[in-house]
Amino acid sequence: MSAIYGIFHSDKKSVSPEHIDQLAGAYNSIPVDNVQIWRSNNAFLGCHQQWITPESVGEQNPLYDSKQELTVTADAIIDNREDLASLLGIGSKALKTMTDTEIILLAYKKWGDSCPSYLVGDFSFFIFDQKEQSLFGARDFSGTRSVYYNFQDGAFSFSTTIKPLLNLPYIRAKINEKWLSEYLAIFGMIETIEANSTIYEGIFQLPPSHSIIVSKGKLTVKQYTSNVFCSSKGLKSDSEYEEGLRDVFQKAVNSRVRTHRGIGSHLSGGLDSSSVLGFAARALSESGKDIHTYSYVPIKNYRDWTPRNRIGDESSFIAKTVNYISGVEANYLSFQESNSYNEIDNFLDIYEMPYKFFENSYWVRGIYEKAQTDGVGVLLKGARGNWTVSWGPALDYYALLVNRLRLKKLVNEVNLYSENIGIGRKQLYKIIMKKAWPKVHNALRPDQTSPPTLINEEFADRSKVFQRIDDSPINLNGTKTQSFYQARKDHFHYPIIWNTTGTIGTKLSLKYKLQDRDPTNDLRVVQYCNSLPEKQCVRDGVDRSLIRRITKGVIPDEVRLNQKVRGIQGSDGIARMASEWGNFNLELEQLVNDPISNEYLNVGLMKSIMTKNKEVPKPSYFFYGEFKILMRGIISYRFLKQLEGR
Structure with a gap:
C-alpha cells in the first residue's frame, strides 16, 4: 500500500515545483520503501510506496503508458487477480510478477470509468489521461483506503491524507461548521450525514463505492456499481450452503495473506477473529510462516465487574484458540500505562479530525506499533464479520417468525435458544415482542427521551443541524431502525457508515508501514452472505449458525459453540484512568471556561455531568452516555485549540 497524491490543472496552467514539494514533502515522516513522482506541464502524480505484496517490490508507481499517454498512481491491493487475468487476457506466468498498479491500468484501458466495479480489494487510485486532459479516480466499495481532494480555480489536488493538502498555500485550514455541527449533534458513532465532507472547509473525501472525474474544468463524483445485495443462491442442501461459504471465505483469506513480510492477526475471544485466524492458518500451512x-487484555489486578453473560478478560478463550491452532505466536497486550485519555493527542495527530471511538483507541494503535516491531506486513482482522460471515441475530429472526405466524417453529426455537444461552424464556419473549411490534412498544413508552447532544444550542440553531439530520437516513442515535435486518441493509447501502473504519485503517497503516486486511469485508464474501436465507443463519436455537457449522475442526468448540458469554473490551477503562482523574477534571474545568468551547460545545450539559464525577466513578461509567459526552468534548476541545495554534 502507499500514500498517493497529485495536482491537475484542468485550465492547463503549469504545476508549480514548489507545490509539488509541499504536497510530497508532507509525507516525509512516514516510513517508505521508495518515492516516485511523474509530471507533465499541467499535472503531476506522486507515490510514497510501502511494499506489502511481493509483486509491489521495486514497482513503478506512478506508472506511465507512453503509447496511450496514461499515468496511474495507486494505493491498492487487488484480491481478484486471477479472475481479472482471465478477463484481461493475462497469462499465468505474467500474472506472477504483475503489480496491482499494472492490473488497474489494464482494467481502465478495457472498461474505462466502469473499471472499479470489476475490482475486488482495498484501493484508491487516480489515472491521468494526457490526450483527453482528464483525471479519473476511484475508492473501493467499503472505503478501506481514504482519499481527499480540493478543487478550486481549475486546480484539482488530491492526497491519501488531509495534512499534505493543507501544506498547499491556496488551501486554508478553516473549520467546516456543517461537519462539526453534525459530529457534535449525533450521539451515535456516525460522524456526519454527508459521506464526502470533512472537518475542513473546501477539503472533501471521495466516498466509498464512488469514482471521480475531472475534465474540462468540471468535477463529477458518482457511485459506481458494486452490488452487495444478491438474490438467494437457491442451493438445495445445508452442505451446499456450508461449502459455499467455506470456499468464498477461504478464497478471501488466501488473497489477504499475500505478502513477503510477516503475517499478524487481531485475536479476541470471539467467533469472527478466531475464524479468520483458523482459515489463515490453513492458508499458510505449507508456507512455514x-x-x-x-x-488486548485488561491491566494487572483487574476485577471483572461485568454481567454474567459478559466477560471483561477474554484471555481464557483466546488461549483455547491459540493452543488449538498450530503455527501461532501469541501476544497478550495490556498496555499497562495507556488509556483513552492519554491517547487523545496521538489519535488526533493520526486521524486528523475529531473522533468518537475513544474506547479502544490506545490498544488499536498499540497493536499496530507492536506488529511493526515484529516485521508484520499484513494484519488480519474480522471487523465486518457481524454483518457477513457470522450474521444471524436470533431474536430478530424470532420476531420475523412472530409476524409470519410461524408460532410452532417459534416456540421450538425459543426453547432451544433459552437453554443454549442460559436466559429464561419469559425474558426472551418480552424482547422478541418488542422487536416484532416496535410501533406498539414505542406507543406504550411515549416518555422516551432523546440522547444527550454535545452541540451548543445557538450553534445548532445557526447551523440548522437538527433539520438536516431529520431529513437524512439517520437520527441522533445513528440509526432510525430497531431491526437488525434493516440495519444490515442500511449498513451496506449508506457510504457514511463505512468512512470511519477505512479512514483510521489507512492512516494507521501509513504510520506503521503495515496493512490491516479484513476477509470478512471481501466483496465476494459480502455478496454471498447477503444472499443467504435466514434459516441458514439461525436454527435450532443457535445464532450465527452457518459460521459455527463451517468452523468445526477449524477453531476450538469452546469458542465455536459459545453462546453464553461475550467479551466486552475496554471494561478496565475507568481503572486505567484512575491515576489521571484529577487531570481529567482539571482539563474539563479549562474547557467549560474557554470561549472556543462555549461557541461550539454544550458546556451547560458538561458542567452538570462534571459535578457528579469529581471522584473516580464506578467501572461501568466508562460505557455511559455521560462519559462519552465528556470524552468527546475534550477530544473536540483539543482539536479546536490545535487549529488555533495553541
Whole structure:
C-alpha cells in the first residue's frame, strides 16, 4: 500500500515545483520503501510506496503508458487477480510478477470509468489521461483506503491524507461548521450525514463505492456499481450452503495473506477473529510462516465487574484458540500505562479530525506499533464479520417468525435458544415482542427521551443541524431502525457508515508501514452472505449458525459453540484512568471556561455531568452516555485549540 497524491490543472496552467514539494514533502515522516513522482506541464502524480505484496517490490508507481499517454498512481491491493487475468487476457506466468498498479491500468484501458466495479480489494487510485486532459479516480466499495481532494480555480489536488493538502498555500485550514455541527449533534458513532465532507472547509473525501472525474474544468463524483445485495443462491442442501461459504471465505483469506513480510492477526475471544485466524492458518500451512496474534487484555489486578453473560478478560478463550491452532505466536497486550485519555493527542495527530471511538483507541494503535516491531506486513482482522460471515441475530429472526405466524417453529426455537444461552424464556419473549411490534412498544413508552447532544444550542440553531439530520437516513442515535435486518441493509447501502473504519485503517497503516486486511469485508464474501436465507443463519436455537457449522475442526468448540458469554473490551477503562482523574477534571474545568468551547460545545450539559464525577466513578461509567459526552468534548476541545495554534 502507499500514500498517493497529485495536482491537475484542468485550465492547463503549469504545476508549480514548489507545490509539488509541499504536497510530497508532507509525507516525509512516514516510513517508505521508495518515492516516485511523474509530471507533465499541467499535472503531476506522486507515490510514497510501502511494499506489502511481493509483486509491489521495486514497482513503478506512478506508472506511465507512453503509447496511450496514461499515468496511474495507486494505493491498492487487488484480491481478484486471477479472475481479472482471465478477463484481461493475462497469462499465468505474467500474472506472477504483475503489480496491482499494472492490473488497474489494464482494467481502465478495457472498461474505462466502469473499471472499479470489476475490482475486488482495498484501493484508491487516480489515472491521468494526457490526450483527453482528464483525471479519473476511484475508492473501493467499503472505503478501506481514504482519499481527499480540493478543487478550486481549475486546480484539482488530491492526497491519501488531509495534512499534505493543507501544506498547499491556496488551501486554508478553516473549520467546516456543517461537519462539526453534525459530529457534535449525533450521539451515535456516525460522524456526519454527508459521506464526502470533512472537518475542513473546501477539503472533501471521495466516498466509498464512488469514482471521480475531472475534465474540462468540471468535477463529477458518482457511485459506481458494486452490488452487495444478491438474490438467494437457491442451493438445495445445508452442505451446499456450508461449502459455499467455506470456499468464498477461504478464497478471501488466501488473497489477504499475500505478502513477503510477516503475517499478524487481531485475536479476541470471539467467533469472527478466531475464524479468520483458523482459515489463515490453513492458508499458510505449507508456507512455514507463523502468524503473530495480538490480543488486548485488561491491566494487572483487574476485577471483572461485568454481567454474567459478559466477560471483561477474554484471555481464557483466546488461549483455547491459540493452543488449538498450530503455527501461532501469541501476544497478550495490556498496555499497562495507556488509556483513552492519554491517547487523545496521538489519535488526533493520526486521524486528523475529531473522533468518537475513544474506547479502544490506545490498544488499536498499540497493536499496530507492536506488529511493526515484529516485521508484520499484513494484519488480519474480522471487523465486518457481524454483518457477513457470522450474521444471524436470533431474536430478530424470532420476531420475523412472530409476524409470519410461524408460532410452532417459534416456540421450538425459543426453547432451544433459552437453554443454549442460559436466559429464561419469559425474558426472551418480552424482547422478541418488542422487536416484532416496535410501533406498539414505542406507543406504550411515549416518555422516551432523546440522547444527550454535545452541540451548543445557538450553534445548532445557526447551523440548522437538527433539520438536516431529520431529513437524512439517520437520527441522533445513528440509526432510525430497531431491526437488525434493516440495519444490515442500511449498513451496506449508506457510504457514511463505512468512512470511519477505512479512514483510521489507512492512516494507521501509513504510520506503521503495515496493512490491516479484513476477509470478512471481501466483496465476494459480502455478496454471498447477503444472499443467504435466514434459516441458514439461525436454527435450532443457535445464532450465527452457518459460521459455527463451517468452523468445526477449524477453531476450538469452546469458542465455536459459545453462546453464553461475550467479551466486552475496554471494561478496565475507568481503572486505567484512575491515576489521571484529577487531570481529567482539571482539563474539563479549562474547557467549560474557554470561549472556543462555549461557541461550539454544550458546556451547560458538561458542567452538570462534571459535578457528579469529581471522584473516580464506578467501572461501568466508562460505557455511559455521560462519559462519552465528556470524552468527546475534550477530544473536540483539543482539536479546536490545535487549529488555533495553541
